[in-house]
Amino acid sequence: MQIPREKWSHNFGEWFDKVIFEAEIYDYGRYPVKGMGVWMPYGFKIREKALSLIRNLLNGTGHEEVLFPMLIPEDLLQKETEHIEGFENEVFWVTKGGLQQLDVKLALRPTSEVAITYMESLWIKSYRQLPKKYYQIVSIFRYETKSTRPLIRVREVSTFKEAHTIHETYEDADNQVKEAISIYKKFFDELGIPYIISERPSWDRFAGALHTYAFDTIMPDGRVLQIGTVHHLGQHFTKAFDYKIQKADGNLDYPHQTSYGISDRVIAVLVSINGDDHGPILTPLVAPIQVVVIPIPAKNENDTTKIMSYAKEITQILNENNISVYLDEEKDKTPGEKFYYWELKGVPLRIELGMRETNGGSVTIKRRDDLTSKVVIKEKMVDEVKGLLNEVRRSVRDRAWIFFNQKVKFSTDPDSAKKSLEEGGIVEVPWCGEDSCGLKVEEITGGKVLGYPIESKEINESCIVCKKPAKTTLRIAKTY
Amino acid sequence: MQIPREKWSHNFGEWFDKVIFEAEIYDYGRYPVKGMGVWMPYGFKIREKALSLIRNLLNGTGHEEVLFPMLIPEDLLQKETEHIEGFENEVFWVTKGGLQQLDVKLALRPTSEVAITYMESLWIKSYRQLPKKYYQIVSIFRYETKSTRPLIRVREVSTFKEAHTIHETYEDADNQVKEAISIYKKFFDELGIPYIISERPSWDRFAGALHTYAFDTIMPDGRVLQIGTVHHLGQHFTKAFDYKIQKADGNLDYPHQTSYGISDRVIAVLVSINGDDHGPILTPLVAPIQVVVIPIPAKNENDTTKIMSYAKEITQILNENNISVYLDEEKDKTPGEKFYYWELKGVPLRIELGMRETNGGSVTIKRRDDLTSKVVIKEKMVDEVKGLLNEVRRSVRDRAWIFFNQKVKFSTDPDSAKKSLEEGGIVEVPWCGEDSCGLKVEEITGGKVLGYPIESKEINESCIVCKKPAKTTLRIAKTY
CATH class of the missing domain: 3.30.930.10 (Bira Bifunctional Protein; Domain 2)
Incomplete structure (x- = not known):
């Protein structure tokens, strides 16, 4: 999706x-x-x-x-x-x-x-x-x-x-x-x-x-x-x-x-x-609510009562298994409004329960991170939820690192450095190690110097300013 | 003691x-x-x-x-x-x-x-x-x-x-x-x-x-x-x-x-x-250290090594049983200095371990609250420590309430109220319920009015100021 x-x-x-x-x-x-x-x-x-x-x-x-x-x-x-x-x-x-x-x-x-x-x-x-x-x-x-x-x-x-x-x-x-x-x-x-x-x-x-x-x-x-x-x-x-x-x-x-x-x-x-455009996706480690349970009312009251009681049972099972879960019982909101609200809150997983799930003894679990759903039977729910929480955690971390790594670039000349800066992220440029050249890097690129790596790596490049052999790289960026 | x-x-x-x-x-x-x-x-x-x-x-x-x-x-x-x-x-x-x-x-x-x-x-x-x-x-x-x-x-x-x-x-x-x-x-x-x-x-x-x-x-x-x-x-x-x-x-x-x-x-x-004069006695509920283990060195190094290793074993057992324990291994202090230090810190229980305990597989436990000791065998230590922590907690609470209750007195005339105030604590006096009389109580007794009971009790006394029938009591004290 x-x-x-x-x-x-x-x-x-x-x-x-x-x-x-x-x-x-x-x-x-x-x-x-x-x-x-x-x-x-x-x-x-x-x-x-x-x-x-x-x-x-x-x-x-x-x-x-x-x-x-x-x-x-x-x-x-x-x-x-x-x-x-x-x-x-x-x-x-x-x-x-x-x-x-x-x-x-x-x-x-x-x-x-x-x-x-x-x-x-x-x-x-x-x-x-x-x-x-x-x-x-x-x-x-x-x-x-x-x-x-x-x-x-x-x-x-x-x-x-x-x-x-x-x-x-x-x-x-x-x-x-x-x-x-x-x-x-x-x-x-x-x-x-x-x-x-x-x-x-x-x-x-x-x-x-x-x-x-x-x-x-x-x-x-x-x-x-x-x-x-x-x-x-x-x-x-x-x-x-x-x-x-x-x-x-x-x-x-x-x-x-x-x-x-x-x-x-x-x-x-x-x-x-x-x-995403719906809101944040919280890593399960800090999410105040890891799973929100949303009952989908049926057309008649009798069925709705059954769904509600099933939702309570599901909530209790998760709760007893140390998963921080919230049952959204509010009557004045439609399921759609609830989806919107809890996505905006960044809750990692949501469980939707309608008549189909209630009759089938199953739950529909939707991931906040990739918006995919899956249906599992009640007996497998706890393991599935725990597994999915771990997966969401891993997946948002990986995704964040991929985004980050894509945005760290290397430039050897001021023009391409400037261009990269405009695109956002961090630009590494070769540097001789002299403060004067470092300050000049800010001038010629318009970026702010973040600093240099703790462990200096050998690089076969010339300083972007003075063209002497570079000793390390200098990292520059547009900062907050 | x-x-x-x-x-x-x-x-x-x-x-x-x-x-x-x-x-x-x-x-x-x-x-x-x-x-x-x-x-x-x-x-x-x-x-x-x-x-x-x-x-x-x-x-x-x-x-x-x-x-x-x-x-x-x-x-x-x-x-x-x-x-x-x-x-x-x-x-x-x-x-x-x-x-x-x-x-x-x-x-x-x-x-x-x-x-x-x-x-x-x-x-x-x-x-x-x-x-x-x-x-x-x-x-x-x-x-x-x-x-x-x-x-x-x-x-x-x-x-x-x-x-x-x-x-x-x-x-x-x-x-x-x-x-x-x-x-x-x-x-x-x-x-x-x-x-x-x-x-x-x-x-x-x-x-x-x-x-x-x-x-x-x-x-x-x-x-x-x-x-x-x-x-x-x-x-x-x-x-x-x-x-x-x-x-x-x-x-x-x-x-x-x-x-x-x-x-x-x-x-x-x-x-x-x-x-007491040694310092505070912390209730085990808030004591950062509930049990301090103090090894008593022997005259020769070999025995001292045995004692130290026994002390480590004892500490580990307590630790594994969720008792917050600290082993005082410091070498520059005498056992007496350590006793003084940990009593000043208010640690509820101390375990003393010398050659006798090490050879006998026992521990000597001393209570901070009443300064009594008892010797128990290692196998019974965890239960004993848990029991004693509960007892210390109960005992300091009871003692505090006894002290408190002894210091709440009842007076019907200004002179005895004044005298009781001098002795410290809270004095209850009969009161008609009028602010003017309440303020006068402060004047004639020199105490500060704390207030009156939430549930007014019936009392067959006259107001300490105006002598009209009292509706409740007023509590007065020397305050911080």
């Missing part, structure tokens, strides 16, 4: 805003503060499922969850100059408490490096206590001046998972960076979200980081979205706080840190990456 | 601050914003367990979790006059974004009635959609001018579970109040926290409520702490927003609302209510 994907792929912006709103995920643009939205119950459940996955991955690797205050005093934020300079134009400031002017302005946290480093300096005095890995899931605030976009560019990022780790040596922190990358890989792999990992160029690092590594994905419209970052902070913050620990060799020295984060954007991608 | 409870009962303030800090629950007073503290990993886990209990209770009764923005614009907050008047002296205001002055001041939410009512007016248009029950778990902010206290009186309440419901009729909302009270009863009963439920007097209602019902408990020092409130909001907020819905009878009318909340204070009580 042909899947209708016109709006999804050619009018993605409109599709996205509509789906986020109509599927009751996130109410945006109506709350009376610009750039801030409301997580509605259905969206909240998707969010919880994604968060529970990342929590398990972090807890399983020795990370400890904490919760810091939302406010950071100005003088604390100013401790690390480079850091505050990176943020000062986009910080919300609390200046009044009740009717009083505050002595020290308080920032709504834009991120928590300084707050965490400050408390670490009180908590951790010796290498014996290291490594320590903390994380928290909180709101962060940025006074964005660019145009905002639900879940993608907002002023309150209300799902910010930030991890902060501290280590005795540079190498320990470097290994932590590797662990963080491997955790995020697992996270995105489980969710079926394709990504490419780049080290960001020097001019695009996180304020205060020695190295920034980023996970980028490609949205249906071909624009690239950053969905996770990992920073090696070195001793930047510990030096700014003059915070030393006792090392194994007896000396005192500044410990090394890393930090890494993911945000609301994960949900934006989960909703977008697999979709 | 005599349990040392001198400091706990006679120097509670100091005991509490020390325990909160040293047991690594909540770091308070060191974070550089007054009245704001940091949830440390151990405290965070206790908090999570309590929250998971309330989430289950709410989800099981049709409540849906949502997440609203942290900021409320001034004009929205002003919609309900009585409400803003109740809060305006204690609101933190954001006035700057980046380097710009904001056009409209934004409040850090002190509570969310106005924000929720506003969104409800967009979401819910008909009685068919009712009832709706939302809740969120968020930070709220109050610029407290009273002296602050960790988890008890803070400027950022970082665990605020607020529920908001909306109904077609006054009676529906009234029934929701009853459901809320029954949910909170279950919650506190499970946690083993004693409480008394009073309707707050007219002069102490939540700003904008028709009725406020409160759960109060008694802390070890005899002072009373409010730990939960339930409000019947009537049409106060919906009228302020001129928000009407279609009713079943076809007319348009303002819907009715309730709201109810619990906070960080629940954790403060969980940590305090059962304790």
Whole structure:
């Protein structure tokens, strides 16, 4: 069957805003503060499922969850100059408490490096206590001046998972960076979200980081979205706080840190990456409802009663088998209206039950991803549903990766790079490794530099700018 | 065995601050914003367990979790006059974004009635959609001018579970109040926290409520702490927003609302209510570690190795039986130091393993609550541990209720009421039901009125103030 994907792929912006709103995920643009939205119950459940996955991955690797205050005093934020300079134009400031002017302005946290480093300096005095890995899931605030976009560019990022780790040596922190990358890989792999990992160029690092590594994905419209970052902070913050620990060799020295984060954007991608003109297709892993049961009323009341009671039986069987199922009993809607509604919600499977199924002791199962149906007898239903949920999960992941891989291209000259950029996706170009050439790439192609591969591959090409032998590739894209 | 409870009962303030800090629950007073503290990993886990209990209770009764923005614009907050008047002296205001002055001041939410009512007016248009029950778990902010206290009186309440419901009729909302009270009863009963439920007097209602019902408990020092409130909001907020819905009878009318909340204070009580001079005694339901295994090294290395390997075996058995267990292998601490540490953490059971246990295939189990020990053979350990965890849970709950009940007294004259107040706890006095007499009770006794029982009981006494026949009792106390 042909899947209708016109709006999804050619009018993605409109599709996205509509789906986020109509599927009751996130109410945006109506709350009376610009750039801030409301997580509605259905969206909240998707969010919880994604968060529970990342929590398990972090807890399983020795990370400890904490919760810091939302406010950071100005003088604390100013401790690390480079850091505050990176943020000062986009910080919300609390200046009044009740009717009083505050002595020290308080920032709504834009991120928590300084707050965490400050408390670490009180908590951790010796290498014996290291490594320590903390994380928290909180709101962060940025006074964005660019145009905002639900879940993608907002002023309150209300799902910010930030991890902060501290280590005795540079190498320990470097290994932590590797662990963080491997955790995020697992996270995105489980969710079926394709990504490419780049080290960001020097001019695009996180304020205060020695190295920034980023996970980028490609949205249906071909624009690239950053969905996770990992920073090696070195001793930047510990030096700014003059915070030393006792090392194994007896000396005192500044410990090394890393930090890494993911945000609301994960949900934006989960909703977008697999979709069609009917709405999103949720991977069963995060779908609040995996199977919706829709009874199709018969012409006479007696038969309808039989169908309803059969639908209840079917629902109960699925429920007892730990499948999250919902029976749509509403009387004021036609089956067609219900199909429309639950497709818009992205529910992976729907079971249709009419007189034929009721009499035959069967169920008709329809897949959300490819819109195909099959009829199975009741006794085989649970196995079939479980199998289909796995298949949908695999199939949406594969489809997303195919889409992604098609959109990563290689260009050796500016004109073809420019052309590829226009088509959307990521373009890799050969690069000599010099910052000056990297910046020029942005100029001559009009794309934004994402960065370069972590492991440099040998390539027999010349730098797209200076024509000297290329050392690696540089990835460019039109970004969100 | 005599349990040392001198400091706990006679120097509670100091005991509490020390325990909160040293047991690594909540770091308070060191974070550089007054009245704001940091949830440390151990405290965070206790908090999570309590929250998971309330989430289950709410989800099981049709409540849906949502997440609203942290900021409320001034004009929205002003919609309900009585409400803003109740809060305006204690609101933190954001006035700057980046380097710009904001056009409209934004409040850090002190509570969310106005924000929720506003969104409800967009979401819910008909009685068919009712009832709706939302809740969120968020930070709220109050610029407290009273002296602050960790988890008890803070400027950022970082665990605020607020529920908001909306109904077609006054009676529906009234029934929701009853459901809320029954949910909170279950919650506190499970946690083993004693409480008394009073309707707050007219002069102490939540700003904008028709009725406020409160759960109060008694802390070890005899002072009373409010730990939960339930409000019947009537049409106060919906009228302020001129928000009407279609009713079943076809007319348009303002819907009715309730709201109810619990906070960080629940954790403060969980940590305090059962304790001794060694620290808190956590109920096994919220204890991040239920059993700690402490190997007692032998004099020679060979035996110590045997003990360590036995300790690992014991830990594994408990772990496989879903008991949350921790093996303290640290080499730099003596067993005595470990006992001290884990008692301070409130771990309900500890297993000591020395040469005697290792050779005998037994374990010595010590209860944190009554400090008694018993030796059991390995084969019976799992059953014994499970039984003891249940017993500890029952025993700390019973003990807390006995303490609580002893501290609720009845007085018919001001002098004895005053004397009882000095001894701590709650004093019930006969009352005619008139506000003027209620206010006078505060004057003549120096206590604060908590309120009166929900179900008025008949009492054959005269009002403690006017001497007219009493209609009910008024409860007074020294409060936090």
